[in-house]
Amino acid sequence: xxxxxxxxxxxxxxxxxxxxxxxxxxxxxxxxxxxxxxxxxxxxxxxxxxxxxxxxxxxxxxxxxxxxxxxxxxxxxxxxxxxxxxxxxxxxxxxxxxxxxxxxxxxxxxxxxxxxxxxxxxxxxxxxxxxxxxxxxxxxxxxxxxxxxxxxxxxxxxxxxxxxxxxxxxxxxxxxxxxxxxxxxxxxxxxxxxxxxxxxxxxxxxxxxxxxxxxxxxxxxxxxxxxxxxxxxxxxxxxxxxxxxxxxxxxxxxxxxxxxxxxxxxxxxxxxxxxxxxxxxxxxxxxxxxxxxxxxxxxxxxxxxxxxxxxxxxxxxxxxxxxxxxxxxxxxxxxxxxxxxxxxxxxxxxxxxxxxxxxxxxxxxxxxxxxxxxxxxxxxxxxxxxxxxxxxxxxxxxxxxxxxxxxxxxxxxxxxxxxxxxxxxxxxxxxxxxxxxxxxxxxxxxxxxxxxxxxxxxxxxxxxxxxxx
Amino acid sequence: xxxxxxxxxxxxxxxxxxxxxxxxxxxxxxxxxxxxxxxxxxxxxxxxxxxxxxxxxxxxxxxxxxxxxxxxxxxxxxxxxxxxxxxxxxxxxxxxxxxxxxxxxxxxxxxxxxxxxxxxxxxxxxxxxxxxxxxxxxxxxxxxxxxxxxxxxxxxxxxxxxxxxxxxxxxxxxxxxxxxxxxxxxxxxxxxxxxxxxxxxxxxxxxxxxxxxxxxxxxxxxxxxxxxxxxxxxxxxxxxxxxxxxxxxxxxxxxxxxxxxxxxxxxxxxxxxxxxxxxxxxxxxxxxxxxxxxxxx
Numbered sequence: 111x112x113x114x115x116x117x118x119x120x121x122x123x124x125x126x127x128x129x130x131x132x133x134x135x136x137x138x139x140x141x142x143x144x145x146x147x148x149x150x151x152x153x154x155x156x157x158x159x160x161x162x163x164x165x166x167x168x169x170x171x172x173x174x175x176x177x178x179x180x181x182x183x184x185x186x187x188x189x190x191x192x193x194x195x196x197x198x199x200x201x202x203x204x205x206x207x208x209x210x211x212x213x214x215x216x217x218x219x220x221x222x223x224x225x226x227x228x229x230x231x232x233x234x235x236x237x238x239x240x241x242x243x244x245x246x247x248x249x250x251x252x253x254x255x256x257x258x259x260x261x262x263x264x265x266x267x268x269x270x271x272x273x274x275x276x277x278x279x280x281x282x283x284x285x286x287x288x289x290x291x292x293x294x295x296x297x298x299x300x301x302x303x304x305x306x307x308x309x310x311x312x313x314x315x316x317x318x319x320x321x322x323x324x325x326x327x328x329x330x331x332x333x334x335x336x337x338x339x340x341x342x343x344x345x346x347x348x349x350x351x352x353x354x355x356x357x358x359x360x361x362x363x364x365x366x367x368x369x370x371x372x373x374x375x376x377x378x379x380x381x382x383x384x385x386x387x388x389x390x391x392x393x394x395x396x397x398x399x400x401x402x403x404x405x406x407x408x409x410x411x412x413x414x415x416x417x418x419x420x421x422x423x424x425x426x427x428x429x430x431x432x433x434x435x436x437x438x439x440x441x442x443x444x445x446x447x448x449x450x451x452x453x454x455x456x457x458x459x460x461x462x463x464x465x466x467x468x469x470x471x472x473x474x475x476x477x478x479x480x481x482x483x484x485x486x487x488x489x490x491x492x493x494x495x496x497x498x499x500x501x502x503x504x505x506x507x508x509x510x511x512x513x514x515x516x517x518x519x520x521x522x523x524x525x526x527x528x529x530x531x532x533x534x535x536x537x538x539x540x541x542x543x544x545x546x547x548x549x550x551x552x553x554x555x556x557x558x559x560x561x562x563x564x565x566x567x568x569x570x571x572x573x574x575x576x577x578x579x
Numbered sequence: 580x581x582x583x584x585x586x587x588x589x590x591x592x593x594x595x596x597x598x599x600x601x602x603x604x605x606x607x608x609x610x611x612x613x614x615x616x617x618x619x620x621x622x623x624x625x626x627x628x629x630x631x632x633x634x635x636x637x638x639x640x641x642x643x644x645x646x647x648x649x650x651x652x653x654x655x656x657x658x659x660x661x662x663x664x665x666x667x668x669x670x671x672x673x674x675x676x677x678x679x680x681x682x683x684x685x686x687x688x689x690x691x692x693x694x695x696x697x698x699x700x701x702x703x704x705x706x707x708x709x710x711x712x713x714x715x716x717x718x719x720x721x722x723x724x725x726x727x728x729x730x731x732x733x734x735x736x737x738x739x740x741x742x743x744x745x746x747x748x749x750x751x752x753x754x755x756x757x758x759x760x761x762x763x764x765x766x767x768x769x770x771x772x773x774x775x776x777x778x779x780x781x782x783x784x785x786x787x788x789x790x791x792x793x794x795x796x797x798x799x800x801x802x803x804x805x806x807x808x809x810x811x812x813x814x815x816x817x818x819x820x821x822x823x824x825x826x827x828x829x830x831x832x833x834x835x836x837x838x839x840x841x842x843x844x845x846x847x848x849x850x851x852x853x854x855x856x857x858x859x860x861x862x863x864x865x866x867x868x869x870x871x872x873x874x875x876x
Contacts, residue, residue, distance in 0.1 A: 167607040
């Protein structure tokens with residue numbers, strides 16, 4: 111526990127703690143500079159230090175400056191001060207967990223009764239009761255079966271055992287407190303308290319602070335599986351679309367000097383006796399690419415690729431023409447399907463059942479895909495077309511045929527490859543992304559940010575990636 | 580000027596008395612802005628009361644509100660200052676022929692010929708004001724850069740005149756719908772406040788405050804429904820402004836309960852897209868009818 115030790119080292123005081131806190135924020139990717147630190151120091155001079163909410167408010171207003179930062183800030187704040195408090199308690203050798211309700215009286219809690227009690231407490235009790243409920247649940251759970259040792263797993267296991275869900279469960283008997291469903295914010299609060307309680311117990315058992323765990327990129331990852339809410343996805347898309355729109359404005363502003371439209375200028379000059387008083391300039395229209403998307407829908411990448419396709423289709427307005435293909439072993443066009451259907455789940459189902467990609471093996475065959483794509487589309491490819499491939503470039507031992515891919519890339523103006531795998535795994539095993547990377551721009555694309563970067567690159571006119579390389 | 584609040588909760592009380600129910604974070608940040616003299620960048624979905632906050636603040640603090648509505652293509656001449664060209668022209672013409680050119684030249688670039696636009700006005704008035712720069716994300720980045728000087732040092736440089744410094748410290752609120760990333764430089768100079776859709780209990784209080792005549796049961800059901808609608812995948816989810824409108828509509832109609840019929844009739848107050856209407860009617864309207872049948876059994 112080296113960090114906890116430096117936090118509480120004599121002489122470091124409050125400034126030291128604030129510094130350590132800011133450093134943790136930076137480590138998680140929040141851009142908190144010196145100016146922010148100074149503001150934070152000034153701000154906390156105006157609030158009550160004993161009031162946790164006020165401290166949180168003052169620090170978040172000065173250190174976190176976007177919704178994304180806010181989220182990270184909350185997590186880091188929680189972690190930092192939880193650890194600081196626990197660390198201090200450990201140093202003083204105090205008993206951390208207060209008396210556990212499970213230890214008194216009955217040596218075995220009636221689980222059915224407990225379920226009802228907790229559900230009722232969550233639905234009707236005051237907010238403060240949630241914490242007691244969490245303690246009760248943890249104590250009961252610890253008795254009936256040992257924990258898995260992983261806090262996150264235990265939290266979910268407890269919730270499942272108690273049968274707590276946010277949606278109504280009509281099959282439960284009348285009078286069951288769970289039948290109407292638990293309000294989801296309450297449920298989240300409950301989970302948080304359970305997590306904290308479990309962590310506290312673990313600290314008490316081991317008498318040390320666990321190493322401070324980074325928040326992990328997974329928490330910021332793209333919404334993948336079809337189980338996830340479409341609304342989430344549309345939020346990401348709406349943001350991207352507005353970004354594209356404002357970017358267009360930006361480009362317009364930068365291009366004030368343009369080529370002169372001679373024909374128009376001369377015609378206008380007739381009004382002023384042949385003197386070209388008013389110069390007319392040729393409008394430079396933003397480039398709206400024609401896009402061909404090739405999407406791997408084999409099992410290894412399905413969720414991310416379909417998500418990606420739906421994003422592209424939502425951005426349809428920004429592109430002149432767009433055609434989408436999905437492939438596993440063979441290739442099949444799904445443009446119409448996406449035009450008709452908005453629902454993410456329905457689309458993925460339709461693709462899985464009747465898009466004509468139901469293959470024998472279910473393993474990607476890139477060589478064959480390039481060949482078929484060339485046969486179908488070659489005549490339509492031209493220098494203003496953009497080809498986007500989404501796939502993990504794992505050939506399953508089949509020939510990669512990068513020569514065919516090179517042909518495609520040569521015909522099209524720009525070629526992008528999006529790989530939903532983290533860069534770490536590229537070129538390991540049967541991944542041949544390097545071979546294809548020769549002919550196109552490769553993008554790592556598994557978080558919303560990376561997707562945003564890619565869409566911006568896509569909408570940026572002019573620059574030809576192949577020549578830039 | 581009204582007495583200045585001495586802490587955040589006093590400010591919050593003042594805002595409530597004025598009809599603006601601020602949560603603790605909002606009140607805290609507003610108060611910090613007052614104390615630290617820093618501008619506040621307020622972000623959040625449309626219709627959660629970002630603009631309203633500035634108006635309420637100006638009333639509570641007894642200051643004038645100066646509002647600059649941003650839009651694409653807003654430039655210095657409209658936001659900061661402009662030379663009064665006509666007046667300058669008149670001044671030159673009124674001059675007799677023998678006056679030296681340099682005299683006139685110095686003369687016509689005086690403060691007398693300066694047309695103050697909102698930003699300049701905000702810092703040159705004697706009485707401190709609340710300056711609201713609304714929807715900053717609608718402007719382009721050049722405009723943002725121009726704001727930096729005024730936001731950090733509260734001064735404006737006019738090339739012909741020199742630097743005009745603030746006579747009073749305005750409270751500056753910038754609002755944004757987060758439609759584009761603002762520059763780091765701007766963010767660094769501001770405190771940040773994110774206003775989201777409020778929690779159910781908080782929204783209920785707002786409804787009570789705004790439409791006191793509405794029966795309690797209706798208000799509760801309304802909040803519940805709005806919450807459910809927000810969870811749907813809509814193009815434009817209903818905001819607080821829309822909840823209040825709906826509450827007012829229900830009050831006008833004298834509704835005692837929100838059943839399927841009332842819901843269908845008044846739905847257009849909160850849902851404002853054709854496709855959204857269908858979704859909501861399908862998902863929520865049906866549920867309401869069911870609930871009714873069940874209760875009448």
